[in-house]
Amino acid sequence: MRPVSPLGRLRDGLVLVGFALYATPFLWQLLTAFKPEAELMVLPPLLPTRLTWEHFRAVLDQSVMLRALVNSLGVGAITTALALAFGLFGAYGLTRYPIPGKGLLLLLVVGGTAFPQIATVSPLYLLLRALGLRDTWLALILANTSFALPLVIWLLTGFLQEVPAQLEEAAAVDGASRPRAFRWIVLPLLAPGLASAALLTFLFSWNEFLFAYTFTATEASRTVPVALALFPGVFEVPWGDIAAASMLASVPPVVLVIMLQRYLVRGLLGGALRE
Amino acid sequence: MRDRRSWHGLLLLAPALLTLGALTLYPTVWVLWLSLQRRVPIFDVHRFEGIGNYAFLATDPRFWKAAQVTVLFTIASVALEAVGGVLTALALRGQRWGSRVALSLLLLAWALPSVVTAKLFEWLYNPAVGLINFVLGGLPLNWLGDPRLALPGLILADVWRTMPFVTLLCYARLLAIPAEIYEAAQLDGAGAVATLTRVTLPLLRRILLIAVLFRTLDAVRSFDLMFVLTGGGPAGTTETLTVYAYRSLFQAVQLGLGSAVGVVVFALVMLTAWAYLRALRSEGIVA
Amino acid sequence: MKLCRSACWLTLVIGLVLIVAACAAPPDGQGPVTLVLKHAKILGPVDPIPRLLAQFEAEHPGIRVKAEVLPWTSDEQRQFLVINLEGGRPGFDVMMLDCIWVPEFARAGWLLDMTPRLARDELADDFPAAVEAGTWDQRTWALPWFMNVGLLYYRADLLRRYHFDPPATHAEMLEQIRVIRAGERNSKLEGYLWQGKQYEGLVVNVLEGLWAAGTSLLDEHDRVFPDAGRAEAVLRELRQLIDTGASPAWVTAADEESTRRPFGNGEAIFLRSWPYAADLFERSGSPVQGKVGLAPLPRDDPRRPAPGSTGGAHLAVTRQTRHPAEAFALARFLTSAPAQRAMTASGATKPTIMSLYHDPELVRLSPSLPRIHDLTLAGRSRPVTPYYVMISTTLQPELSAALVGVKTPERSVVDSRRRLDFFLRGLRE
Numbered sequence: 006m007r008p009v010s011p012l013g014r015l016r017d018g019l020v021l022v023g024f025a026l027y028a029t030p031f032l033w034q035l036l037t038a039f040k041p042e043a044e045l046m047v048l049p050p051l052l053p054t055r056l057t058w059e060h061f062r063a064v065l066d067q068s069v070m071l072r073a074l075v076n077s078l079g080v081g082a083i084t085t086a087l088a089l090a091f092g093l094f095g096a097y098g099l100t101r102y103p104i105p106g107k108g109l110l111l112l113l114v115v116g117g118t119a120f121p122q123i124a125t126v127s128p129l130y131l132l133l134r135a136l137g138l139r140d141t142w143l144a145l146i147l148a149n150t151s152f153a154l155p156l157v158i159w160l161l162t163g164f165l166q167e168v169p170a171q172l173e174e175a176a177a178v179d180g181a182s183r184p185r186a187f188r189w190i191v192l193p194l195l196a197p198g199l200a201s202a203a204l205l206t207f208l209f210s211w212n213e214f215l216f217a218y219t220f221t222a223t224e225a226s227r228t229v230p231v232a233l234a235l236f237p238g239v240f241e242v243p244w245g246d247i248a249a250a251s252m253l254a255s256v257p258p259v260v261l262v263i264m265l266q267r268y269l270v271r272g273l274l275g276g277a278l279r280e
Numbered sequence: 281m282r283d284r285r286s287w288h289g290l291l292l293l294a295p296a297l298l299t300l301g302a303l304t305l306y307p308t309v310w311v312l313w314l315s316l317q318r319r320v321p322i323f324d325v326h327r328f329e330g331i332g333n334y335a336f337l338a339t340d341p342r343f344w345k346a347a348q349v350t351v352l353f354t355i356a357s358v359a360l361e362a363v364g365g366v367l368t369a370l371a372l373r374g375q376r377w378g379s380r381v382a383l384s385l386l387l388l389a390w391a392l393p394s395v396v397t398a399k400l401f402e403w404l405y406n407p408a409v410g411l412i413n414f415v416l417g418g419l420p421l422n423w424l425g426d427p428r429l430a431l432p433g434l435i436l437a438d439v440w441r442t443m444p445f446v447t448l449l450c451y452a453r454l455l456a457i458p459a460e461i462y463e464a465a466q467l468d469g470a471g472a473v474a475t476l477t478r479v480t481l482p483l484l485r486r487i488l489l490i491a492v493l494f495r496t497l498d499a500v501r502s503f504d505l506m507f508v509l510t511g512g513g514p515a516g517t518t519e520t521l522t523v524y525a526y527r528s529l530f531q532a533v534q535l536g537l538g539s540a541v542g543v544v545v546f547a548l549v550m551l552t553a554w555a556y557l558r559a560l561r562s563e564g565i566v567a
Numbered sequence: 568m569k570l571c572r573s574a575c576w577l578t579l580v581i582g583l584v585l586i587v588a589a590c591a592a593p594p595d596g597q598g599p600v601t602l603v604l605k606h607a608k609i610l611g612p613v614d615p616i617p618r619l620l621a622q623f624e625a626e627h628p629g630i631r632v633k634a635e636v637l638p639w640t641s642d643e644q645r646q647f648l649v650i651n652l653e654g655g656r657p658g659f660d661v662m663m664l665d666c667i668w669v670p671e672f673a674r675a676g677w678l679l680d681m682t683p684r685l686a687r688d689e690l691a692d693d694f695p696a697a698v699e700a701g702t703w704d705q706r707t708w709a710l711p712w713f714m715n716v717g718l719l720y721y722r723a724d725l726l727r728r729y730h731f732d733p734p735a736t737h738a739e740m741l742e743q744i745r746v747i748r749a750g751e752r753n754s755k756l757e758g759y760l761w762q763g764k765q766y767e768g769l770v771v772n773v774l775e776g777l778w779a780a781g782t783s784l785l786d787e788h789d790r791v792f793p794d795a796g797r798a799e800a801v802l803r804e805l806r807q808l809i810d811t812g813a814s815p816a817w818v819t820a821a822d823e824e825s826t827r828r829p830f831g832n833g834e835a836i837f838l839r840s841w842p843y844a845a846d847l848f849e850r851s852g853s854p855v856q857g858k859v860g861l862a863p864l865p866r867d868d869p870r871r872p873a874p875g876s877t878g879g880a881h882l883a884v885t886r887q888t889r890h891p892a893e894a895f896a897l898a899r900f901l902t903s904a905p906a907q908r909a910m911t912a913s914g915a916t917k918p919t920i921m922s923l924y925h926d927p928e929l930v931r932l933s934p935s936l937p938r939i940h941d942l943t944l945a946g947r948s949r950p951v952t953p954y955y956v957m958i959s960t961t962l963q964p965e966l967s968a969a970l971v972g973v974k975t976p977e978r979s980v981v982d983s984r985r986r987l988d989f990f991l992r993g994l995r996e
Contacts, residue, residue: 095296102289
């Protein structure tokens with residue numbers, strides 16, 4: 006362990022201040038959300054004379070944002086469940102079973118993570134319109150899942166490869182069936198990987214904008230990013246209300262990322278470092 | 281036995297394959313087909329056009345301007361993120377305490393939805409009461425309205441948002457470097473700078489190239505930030521290919537032309553990915 | 568067998584997920600006849616819609632009306648309507664349309680043909696331009712709701728001080744600006760404010776410039792910029808307004824509200840805008856109260872008038888509505904004279920019914936009403952063609968590029984024509 010000199014402490018402190026400065030844009034928006042309306046359009050002074058909840062109240066009074074939060078949560082949760090379920094079974098099949106052409110399939114799946122959304126948005130729009138799924142949760146769930154699946158499969162394939170097949174074979178020798186071995190041996194070992202995949206998928210779904218903007222039309226299915234982008238203003242842009250809405254929109258992803266940092270790192274690295 | 285097991289495997293893979301087939305592969309083929317048509321739903325126009333859309337794009341100044349903006353945006357963003365990411369990762373690595381807090385502060389920027397970031401910077405760039413002009417000493421710069429400033433402003437916002445990704449990857453890699461390597465370098469008499477350039481950076485190279493690959497692909501496909509922050513304006517100075525495609529599709533409702541631009545973006549992404557992977561393979565990084 | 572169990576579990580999971588997802592989709596509307604009205608927020612001190620709807624419901628028991636607000640900007644409103652109407656199940660019955668959308672929506676088959684339901688001469692008292700805007704293929708598709716016309720606001724007190732009459736030509740206006748600014752020695756006093764942001768408002772401003780120059784946007788063959796030379800000259804003139812300082816540089820990002828406010832604070836001599844601003848300027852506490860005059864737009868050639876562009880909104884009924892009779896009754900009610908009177912009295916909108924402009928009560932509340940009536944009558948509507956929106960949205964970036972100096976006017980005109988030729992070619996074959 007290197008000794009901690011006073012100079013070292015100073016350096017650490019300065020670096021920490023530097024990182025805090027990096028977060029300034031976000032902190033400024035946070036402050037704006039609590040600034041009284043009258044003091045918003047005046048700068049200097051930087052700090053308000055008092056803090057107020059008026060913007061949050063204004064945002065929550067109009068039901069659009071609340072409904073959008075519900076929509077985002079619902080779509081996010083179901084997308085995560087679906088992507089994880091399909092992805093887990095798919096990854097398990099790819100790693101544990103002799104599927105013909107599995108190398109090519111895996112390559113195609115991984116290639117799917119590079120897909121530009123703008124290329125598929127027009128056919129998807131026509132498809133969803135033909136199926137009558139416009140302005141429904143299902144449309145977004147399907148669209149989001151299609152983009153999250155390649156990433157989930159790629160991640161879980163990697164994590165599964167780290168779980169030696171011998172464990173299941175040993176269990177088979179002991180008389181356990183494949184599903185039982187999967188449920189009781191593989192799954193617990195895979196839990197961190199699943200957590201990473203779930204976190205990344207939920208984040209992607211929450212933040213997704215292009216499909217949500219195109220496929221939703223009313224508050225019934227509008228998600229948070231779209232509600233924020235279409236924030237109504239009467240005479241001028243209501244910066245305070247937008248700041249408050251932005252904070253509400255940021256709470257789930259920020260909380261998740263900070264609390265589950267570890268899984269985030271594992272997830273991002275799992276995808277990147279296995280080359 | 282092997283065939284039966286293959287079947288089981290395929291069955292497990294089936295839901296994923298079917299979903300991807302229906303929602304990704306099929307639309308990809310469909311968009312190619314759409315790009316060869318003249319399709320305007322509002323006016324019930326639905327005709328085969330052949331390469332007419334592509335021929336138009338080939339001589340379309342707006343298309344080439346969008347391509348230029350995309351390339352500029354990608355190169356500038358990725359370069360700044362790479363440099364910034366390495367520097368911040370090194371700074372993090374040297375922290376004895378508070379590194380988790382520091383990383384959290386950084387990840388804050390990455391975790392925000394892109395629309396939130398766009399609104400955030402729109403407020404920061406406000407000519408009258410924006411924080412950025414205030415910090416610059418009260419200069420009345422019209423960031424989002426001046427054709428010379430809009431693209432740099434956009435790039436700044438994007439770098440702020442995505443640099444933490446590069447930082448995270450580099451930092452994790454740095455953590456994995458065993459202390460013995462540094463001790464050996466110290467024994468060899470290497471100073472701080474030499475350690476950095478001869479030991480640390482080469483070890484970071486691999487992960488940095490992979491991070492740059494991911495970031496380049498993301499930057500080329502990027503849509504949310506520019507669409508919400510500037511809408512492609514002023515006068516198309518921040519209109520990337522993706523924004524141009526979207527406007528053609530859903531504002532002009534020219535599904536054929538918009539799909540053609542989308543196909544171009546697709547080809548660009550695939551080409552970039554292929555070029556990178558070849559470079560990585562020749563470096564021995566990818567199997 | 569073991570695999571069957573796995574497959575069963577899989578199916579169960581998928582089925583459950585899909586059921587939950589389907590249940591999470593929004594429910595259909597239920598109850599008695601419920602009509603959904605989509606309208607943009609009406610600017611003004613009081614929102615007149617709720618009271619009007621309550622009155623309608625009282626007069627038509629058994630019908631409930633649910634009013635929903637459209638997105639804020641005109642582009643977003645249109646995108647919302649297009650995406651919903653195109654999708655086939657709009658979920659609303661009556662909608663407010665910007666007058667420029669009516670021919671397009673009618674051609675696309677999204678609107679209910681109102682011609683058989685209208686009484687003879689029912690629209691006789693509306694402005695002809697408004698009626699024309701709601702007509703396509705000799706049938707009526709939308710009822711005029713409120714009216715707009717582009718006009719020039721000027722600081723009557725400043726002009727009087729320097730013994731000026733409202734400018735008749737552009738040259739006069741520029742001269743007046745020069746003299747007044749030199750005399751006032753107020754660096755914050757701007758000359759001429761107009762809307763140059765990249766949106767429909769820019770096309771309107773350019774259109775008015777084209778009309779003043781004696782040319783137009785489209786000729787009879789729907790060819791854009793038939794007189795390219797004059798179109799370039801108009802763009803150059805607009806650019807020069809900024810270069811010479813007659814207009815501030817920020818007009819290239821300005822819309823209605825961002826130009827109304829400075830003028831309303833006394834920071835400009837001339838403003839090109841719509842009638843809604845007149846009442847706001849005369850509110851008590853307004854720095855320019857009693858100092859604002861209304862005039863027709865300046866012309867290029869004294870012999871040729873410079874009409875302001877007319878605009879406004881209509882009410883239309885969706886073709887797929889399940890209650891066409893009731894929906895039409897609602898549209899008719901909201902566009903009737905009593906309703907328009909209520910809207911004019913409490914909102915910032917101006918009626919389409921001409922006689923209301925001389926209604927004593929309304930004139931008392933808004934003294935500039937007769938003046939606006941005359942200006943509206945002299946106004947000219949934007950091209951009434953289903954392709955107008957496509958033409959406008961294609962022109963907007965080109966015009967903005969010329970204005971901001973990123974492209975030369977010649978280049979903008981050439982690129983505009985090329986683009987529109989490509990788009991319109993496919994449509995008219």
